Amino acid sequence: MTTVAVLDYGSGNLRSAVRAVERAGESRGVDVVLTADREVAEQADGLLVPGVGAFDACMKGLRAVDGERIIERRLIAGRPVLGICVGMQILFAEGIEHGVRSTGCGEWPGTVEKIQAPIVPHMGWDTVEPPADTVMFAGIESERFYFVHSYGVREWLLDAEGTAFRAPGVTWTQYGGDRFVSAVEHGPLWATQFHPEKSGDAGRRLLENWIATL
């Protein structure tokens, strides 16, 4: 039995996230548990980190359940983690909201900042530009996904060339003259700026692609 833990740190549409993973995992018999328990979150085959709201508030919530350490320990062991929306943003080095700079988990260098577009929040169904070797978007490269956010990572800074690192797959979305990172697949660490749990059938297929890696 494959198990997925949805990290309950007081942020995000937890119920929707749980249900969406249950639905995507139906054919594989995935057991989904909503938890803040460190051991359960560390031991599950997959960990989903949701997130809605402000960067700083999410980081505080995450620290309160020792979430940074849970994520770190999982990654050391090569165990899959999927961050969604602010759950993706907090994986970067820092976030700037209303002029306030907050420290993130630092899994990737880079800054989460306000999107520069005529209409913000970026709200609705938009397209993605995944890399050619994408696993996350296999079979759904041309689908639309549901976004709702005002902040994003507008510059990707991790240069893996010439290092021992395998280069991460970075997916971009263009919006209103700006562009930002809409997904990352980097070994066991995956993240999406959009909400697969709210993206209908396309979102279900993305979660199925993730579950297949567990």
Place this chain on the structure above:
Amino acid sequence: MSLAVRVIPCLDVDGGRVVKGVNFVDLRDAGDPVEMARVYDAQGADELTFLDITASSGDRSTTYDIVGQTAEQVFIPLTVGGGVRAVEDVDRLLRAGADKVGINTAAIARPDVIGEIAHRFGNQVLVLSVDARRADDQPSGFEVTTHGGRRSAGIDAIEWVRRASELGAGEILLNSMDADGTQAGFDLEMIRAARGATDVPLIASGGAGRLEHFAPAVDAGADAVLAASVFHFGTLTIPAVKETLRGAGHVVR
């Protein structure tokens, strides 16, 4: 490619049942909000809006149940409005499974509640619903109404849109009370005026009657179009509206 124009059906819910004329052919129970949400999802609705019109606040727990059941079965965004007065109401609705929350009268009575909600949950959860109508005595020519359009709130609707956006509303649902129910088309002037006053997404509502009504609303500056009875009665379908929008050069999902 660019962001798709959203087509949003609105369901009025009273005491746990969808009211205001539902005439679907393929529904087992036309009054069941969860069942209707499922049908609209299957038709390609981009979001769903529930408006809780329950008069007494005592029945709100029913609404939380319905929001929860819908969120368990429908995997597109769900906005819930009606009876939202304070941060705690938003918290309960989000916990029940709502993705966004609509606020109307309470924000007119106490505008600071907009900032309080945005500060706690981010502005993207907050949809400010504005029931507006034409009024010669306001600078913009539009005023805010309350009580389903029966009373004037005595404030300029376009100025209210501007102020609410600054206070932290993440989206504006602009409902023309003059056009509402007429099926004679959206109030395009009102949409244009509101578009000029805010840079958050704008949902146009009120007056949709025919397929050709939707594209002009988007041309006027709406990011999304919302309708109720034309969808409930099957006069128009969501795929037909999207096809018409696409034909007019707009991007749809």
